[in-house]
Amino acid sequence: MTDQLQSLSEGRWKEMTLAEQLGNIGSEISRAFNWKNKGRAEMSLRAVDRALGLLDLSLAAGLPYPRLKELSRAREVVADYFYGENGYGSTEKNLRAYFDWFGVMARNRL
Template identity: 50%
Template sequence: MNIVHKELAAGRWAQMSFPEQMANIGSEVSRALNWQKKGNEAYMKKAVYRALELIDLSLKSAKTYPRLKEVARVREALVDFFFFENEFSSTEKLWRKYFDAFAIVSRNSRI
């Protein structure tokens, strides 16, 4: 798989705060949810793959075990939701609510 976020992979990602990382992942997940709703599976998959790339960058840069565990679980649940049987019973609303919280924290920390 080609790296889409080359600048972030080069080290900028590790300099971001955890809420900033999760908010950026949430942007890609939101795009995937929007494409899924529109029935465009190809674009949905591309957005999910971009989100997974960012998640993998977060896993590599995780500084504490709880963060590592949370990000790994998010990855597992996202893959299950978009590509498998949704054993975790995730919903679009749940994903939006989860990632929106990080976007709000990230935005408020910049003010």
């Protein structure tokens, strides 16, 4: 676990709303796409790994079932897109749109 993830796991992450958590995860997903589009596969996968690590922190936070289901599906889709065969048919556009919405919600405190 990186120092940053270790720091988040020790308390700050659990204090964030689900929208804040998914907004931060979305930032890593955006970084992954930006690096991928620049042809920097290694940097892209590092960002994906950070996003998956943050999703794991959220899953470990003990949220109610509907939120766990949402987080589990998000993790599954992200891993499938970047590491699997993209069986869900995800696109960069729809993954960005999904996660960006949470960033907007967190910023506007919806």
